[in-house]
Amino acid sequence: MSTYRAIHEHIEQHPSLPPEAVIKADLLRRGICFTDEALIPPPGADLPQHQPKSYFIFSFDMVKQSELDEAHKWRAPEEIALTGGPLELRRTIVSVRLNPESPYRIVVHEGQRWLETEGQKLAQVALPPFPPYYAEKLTDGRAVAEIAPTIQWGYLIYLTVFRVCQYFGEKEECQFCDINHNYRQQIAAKRPYTGVKKVEDIVAAMEKIAAVENPSKAYTITGGSVTSQIGGESEVEFYSKYVEAIEARFPRRWIGKVVTQAWPVEDVKRLKASGAQIYHPNYEVWDANLFAKLCPGKERYIGHDTWIRRIVEAAEVFGPAKVIPNFVGGIEMAAPYGFTDVEEAVRSTGEGLDFFMSKGITPRFTTWCPEPTTPLGKLNPEGAPLEYHLRLLEVYRDTVEKHNLAPPPGYGEAGPGRAVFSVSPFMDVLGMGEEDQVRSSEALSS
Numbered sequence: 001m002s003t004y005r006a007i008h009e010h011i012e013q014h015p016s017l018p019p020e021a022v023i024k025a026d027l028l029r030r031g032i033c034f035t036d037e038a039l040i041p042p043p044g045a046d047l048p049q050h051q052p053k054s055y056f057i058f059s060f061d062m063v064k065q066s067e068l069d070e071a072h073k074w075r076a077p078e079e080i081a082l083t084g085g086p087l088e089l090r091r092t093i094v095s096v097r098l099n100p101e102s103p104y105r106i107v108v109h110e111g112q113r114w115l116e117t118e119g120q121k122l123a124q125v126a127l128p129p130f131p132p133y134y135a136e137k138l139t140d141g142r143a144v145a146e147i148a149p150t151i152q153w154g155y156l157i158y159l160t161v162f163r164v165c166q167y168f169g170e171k172e173e174c175q176f177c178d179i180n181h182n183y184r185q186q187i188a189a190k191r192p193y194t195g196v197k198k199v200e201d202i203v204a205a206m207e208k209i210a211a212v213e214n215p216s217k218a219y220t221i222t223g224g225s226v227t228s229q230i231g232g233e234s235e236v237e238f239y240s241k242y243v244e245a246i247e248a249r250f251p252r253r254w255i256g257k258v259v260t261q262a263w264p265v266e267d268v269k270r271l272k273a274s275g276a277q278i279y280h281p282n283y284e285v286w287d288a289n290l291f292a293k294l295c296p297g298k299e300r301y302i303g304h305d306t307w308i309r310r311i312v313e314a315a316e317v318f319g320p321a322k323v324i325p326n327f328v329g330g331i332e333m334a335a336p337y338g339f340t341d342v343e344e345a346v347r348s349t350g351e352g353l354d355f356f357m358s359k360g361i362t363p364r365f366t367t368w369c370p371e372p373t374t375p376l377g378k379l380n381p382e383g384a385p386l387e388y389h390l391r392l393l394e395v396y397r398d399t400v401e402k403h404n405l406a407p408p409p410g411y412g413e414a415g416p417g418r419a420v421f422s423v424s425p426f427m428d429v430l431g432m433g434e435e436d437q438v439r440s441s442e443a444l445s446s
């Protein structure tokens with residue numbers, strides 16, 4: 001069946017989901033490619049510039065850097081915004097995951113960028129504007145864009161302060177994660193890419209951002225796990241010092257978020273005292289056996305049960321709404337260990353959602369990108385089926401409603417046409433009012 005036909009069938013079979021979320025899920029799952037003229041114009045061209053893909057932590061591509069042509073390598077945008085088209089899509093922000101083999105292409109037609117598949121248009125495409133601070137330089141000449149890139153259409157400043165992980169090699173790295181491979185391939189591609197960012201550089205970059213009008217509302221401090229020490233500091237000392245420095249200079253200017261391992265409660269208190277407002281101790285996958293197989297380093301050093309218990313304990317420190325652990329939507333269906341049946345996979349993940357949400361903790365998820373250098377990506381280049389991603393969205397939304405929870409804070413507005421979270425459609429399906437429902441069913445019947 002053609003991709004165009006399949007996507008319309010999925011939209012019809014999931015009438016409670018906005019069509020925007022269905023298309024976004026498939027784009028994230030399968031990636032996109034561009035014709036040369038649809039990419040960001042080459043430097044020096046007398047055309048509006050746009051925000052390039054920053055490789056803010058992982059590659060989030062379905063091919064290696066070495067397999068991308070020069071145009072895609074350097075002139076792909078960070079995100080795209082879809083609107084209009086035959087389904088009259090509301091503005092939908094989607095992270096760019098490059099895949100030259102994708103059935104989805106961005107083309108230029110009569111001077112406008114369009115998303116098409118098999119020659120049929122799906123939506124008009126806009127690229128993110130070039131942030132005014134991106135070309136600003138630190139005193140050593142490095143661009144702010146490298147030290148403090150922004151994603152989610154400018155909402156989130158993404159500060160990967162440690163670009164590698166001390167879980168190293170196939171026996172320790174999470175089987176879906178390409179952080180270490182990505183670092184090596186970006187260095188090989190000669191992209192400016194700082195392994196460990198200095199606190200003073202982060203603060204200097206934030207100064208440049210704060211000096212101009214822009215839509216940023218939050219920052220994330222994150223990076224690889226620290227199993228022993230880094231520069232003589234423990235993991236909590238290392239990551240907390242960035243928050244302390246930003247908050248000392250710009251108290252509560254942004255929502256401060258931190259993504260790290262699940263720490264003992266004393267360390268969580270230390271993080272909170274640094275000024276962090278939201279804590280993301282990502283559990284990646286709910287099923288305990290899959291956690292052991294897919295996160296072997298985390299299993300060995302911390303263990304599934306301890307990880308989950310620490311998430312619950314952290315809620316007593318931050319408050320349950322401000323502990324937002326991530327999982328990677330789709331890896332529970334990855335061969336060789338994963339579920340082979342969509343409903344079984346969704347039931348397992350749904351059990352975890354119910355467990356956390358019954359305690360007021362609202363997890364969130366990213367859509368799995370099967371990067372080719374990871375063990376799971378090598379075995380599952382197609383990722384998880386679209387049907388899985390759509391059933392997950394339904395179960396996620398229904399569990400949030402069942403427990404009467406609000407959309408998680410720190411992600412901007414929820415709902416179709418409003419969400420900016422770009423690496424999964426979870427925010428596009430929350431917070432739907434009556435008007436949103438009517439718009440979705442109109443699109444369905446058009």
Ligand code: SF4
Pocket residue numbers: 164165166167172173174177178179223224225298
């Ligand atoms: S702990 Fe796992 S997911 Fe996190 S950076 Fe390390 S390998 Fe990647």
